[in-house]
Amino acid sequence: GYFDMGMLLDEHPDVRVTVNLTPSLLLQLQELADGSVTDLFWTHTARPAEDLTSDERVFILRHFFSANWDTMIRPHDRYYGLLFQRGTHPRDEDLPDLARRFSTQDLLDLQVWHNLAWFGHRALAQYPVLRELTAQGRQFTEFDKQAVLATQREIVGQIIPLYRRLQERGQVELSTTPFYHPILPLLIDTDSARRSRPDSALPQRFAHPEDAEAQLRKAFSLHERLFGRRPMGLWPSEGSVCPELVPILTKLGFRWAATDEGILARSLDLWRRDEQLYQPYRVQVEGAELAVLFRDRDLSDAVSFTYSRNEPAAAVADFCGRLKGVAQRAPGTRPVVPVILDGENPWEHYPDGGEGFLRGLYAALTSDGSGGVRFLAATPDRELAEHPPTATLARLHTGSWIHADLKIWVGHIEDNDAWERVGATRCFLQQREHAGDLPPDAVERAWDELYAAEGSDWFWWYGDDFETDHKALFDHLFRLHLANVYRLAHAEVPEFLKVPVLRQRAKLAFREPTGFIRPVLDGVVTDFYEWQGAGYVEGRPSLSAMHIRSEFFSRIYFGFNLDQLYLRFDPAASAANDALGAPEVHVQFIEPRPAKLIFRLDLPEPPLLTLMHSQDGTSFGVARTYDSIRRKKVIELAVPFKDLGLDPGTQVRFVVKVMQGGLELARIPHERHVSFTVPDQTFEGAMWRA
Structure with a gap:
């Protein structure tokens, strides 16, 4: 879409449009063009089909039909046939067997088609090799595939220069977005979400307007470097705005911003759409002034969601008819109609990639007009310079272009958990920066990781608003950015970043304690009843995307009486002998306070169990040592609750890790934590009644 849109504008020089380019996208385009970064889809395409492993074949069958089936797969007989060969809705467990039924040529054709189908109409027009391969349709070679990948990289490399050229000739205004696409009102203050939804359950308050400003400054800097001038306009991520944003934008030199008509409706005491929507507004906050445009939602959404199902001529006629209706209903002789949409998303739903509609629309917008109405496509900066806002908005509502609120990104238990993890990581980074013991480049990179975690897309997929097969991957990447902050500070990654934010996970193979136990610590299971009241957690993850090379424990038991916590580790049958040495x-106890019990897996004489405490969960110091641990067939240990600082009724969460030289070899449970409540005098009676 990016290349098609730009090239089509190049062919219609009289049309004026605004193109918003998100800085993080621009960064990705640069990295893809110069080859410094590749993604999984690229690497799975580039690998010779005959060399694909079983897992890679499954990946291709699972993901290489990720395209609009009606407009991008069905029109191509071979691609459509491969889809039916795989099946339209295969079960994950069937994919390995299905992959074995695909020949090397089948897989090679699929590799080529997945990439070929994503080239748009202008790319096909400009590159004969793409047209030839599309016509050929099947029996592709590795040479053909490399030609597709080379063309892909070449086109990606043209996108930024193309839009700079369109800007320099005055046809296109380029606006920007905060660097990593954060929801600015939530960076400024998460409590601001209650302005539109007073009943929202919110996270521990995150209020860092300086982060909002930093994201905007980074956007300014990259935009100016790539396009030779600073942007005058801002599309705030997801159209999200709040009053506190106005002074920040004015301070940085922005002249205008845009959002949705729903924000305008809730900013006014009485909403009269036709009278109030079609004009820019002057918004003044604390002496700062900004021009704000509010999009016509119906017309914008028609381009995004409706016109793709209609003939181009009919769609253009409807668009122009709606504009004429605005001219008749709106006051004044020069109504301004902002049409704002996700510029890259709609076109895969159009049978021709939107070419017919856009060509017809551009022709209509540059014609002399009909019915006494003349259309003028204008860019905001020029329009506002020639016709400054005359209307003033006394109050700016806080919300986004979706339902005029911020619900998608905060309020759900997962969203709130994610915000609190960002807040905790930010607090850690700020403390380390103030300590002055980190190199400046490490500090800068750590802040970049934090800013990336503030992006809106992570929070988009948390909660139950939207679904995707890639939720677990997004969750992993979100936590990876935060974990990198600690790694760059040479600190241990805290336990809360190793546990998914997502709540919808596989059930843990787990049992809670049901009664008091008093085992003999001798390294053997003396009799059946010794650990009968204990809880346990299985040592092997119930679901895993990778083969587990070596298990250390088949099961870990945990139990207690009123005074002692007992743990028993049953070695896995598959555990290698050499793995039972140095690790x-x-x-590791996460709640209610950080602590660790540490012992060597080979448990040399004399047996030693070490208790360590921590104030912040990252730096641990030795509190005391014990000899209450034994190993023969199993490992058994005990530690007093009072030494752990655990009182009756306290909720406890812990995890077991096998470590070697600072490297985590295994973690049990693989996801989540083991939890239990410290017992009191009523525990056994309650269990008996249950």
Whole structure:
């Protein structure tokens, strides 16, 4: 879409449009063009089909039909046939067997088609090799595939220069978005979400307007470097605005911003759409002034969601008819109609990639007009310079272009959990920066990782608003950015970043304690009843995307009486003998306060169990040592609750890790934590009644 849109504008020089380019997208385009970064889809395409592993074949069958089936797969007989060969809705467990039924040529054709189908109409027009391969349709070679990938990279490399050229000739205004696409009102203050939804359950308050400003400054800097001038306009991520944003934007030199008509409706005491929508507004906050445009939602959404199902001529006629209706209903002789939409998303739903509609629309917008109405396509900066806003908005509502609120990105238990993890990581980074013991480049990179985690897309997929097969991947990447902050500070990644934010996970193979136990610590299971009241967690993850090379424990038991916590580790049958030497076992307590129990897996004489405490969860110091641990057939240990600082009724969460030289070899449970409540005198009676 990016290349098609720009090239089509190049062919219609009289049309004026605004193109918003998100800085993080621009950065990705640069990295893809110069080859410094590749993604999984690229690497799975580039690998010779005959060399694909079983897992890679499954990946291709699962993901290489990720395209609009009606407009991008069905029109091509071979691609459509491969889809039916795989099946339209295969079960994950069937994919390995299905992959074995695909020949090397089948897989090679699929590799080519997945990439070929995503080239748009201008790319096909400009590159004969793409037209030839599309016509050929099947029996592709590795040479054909490399030609597709080379063309792909070449086109990606043209996008930024193309839009700079369109800007320099005055046809296109380029606006920007905060660097990593954060929801600015939530960076400024998460409590602001209650302005539109007073009943929202919100996270611990995150209020850092300086982060909002930093994201905008970074956007300014990259935009100016790539396009030779600073942007005058801002499309705030998801159209999200709040009053506090106005002074920040004015301070940085922005002249205008845009959002949705729903924000305008809730900013006014009485909403009269036709009278109030079609004009720019002057918004004044604390002496700062900004021009704000509010999009015509119906017309914008028609381009995004409706016109793709209609003939281009009919769609253009409807668009122009709606504009004429505005001219008749709106006051004044020069109504301004902002049409704002996700510029890259709609076109895959159009049978021709939107070419027919856009050509017809551009022709209509540059014609002399009909019915006494003349259309003028204008860019905001020029329009506002020639016709400054005359209307003033006394109050700016806080919300986004979706329902005029911020619900999608905050309020759900997952969203709130994610915000609190960002807040905790930010607090850690700020403390380390103030300590002055980190190199400046490490500090800068750590802040970049934090800013990336503030992006809106992570929060978009948390909660139950939207679904995708890639939720777990998004969750992993979100936590990876935060974990990198600690790594860059040479600190241990805290346990809360190793646990998914997502709540919808596989059930843990787990049992809670049901009664008091008093085992003999001798390294053997003396009798059946010794650990009968204990809880346990299975040592192997119930679901895993990768083969587990070596298990250390088949099961870990945990139990207690009123005074002692007991743990028992049953070695896995598959555990390698050499793996039972140097590694250490860390029983790490996360709640209610950080602590660790550490012992060597080979448990040399004399047996030693070390208790460590921490104030912040990252730096641990030795509190005391014990000899209450034994190993023969199993490992058994005990530690007093009072030494752990655990009172009756306290909720406890812990995880077991096998560590070697600072490297985590295994983690049990693989996801989540083991939890239990410290017992009191009523525990056994309650269990008996249950």
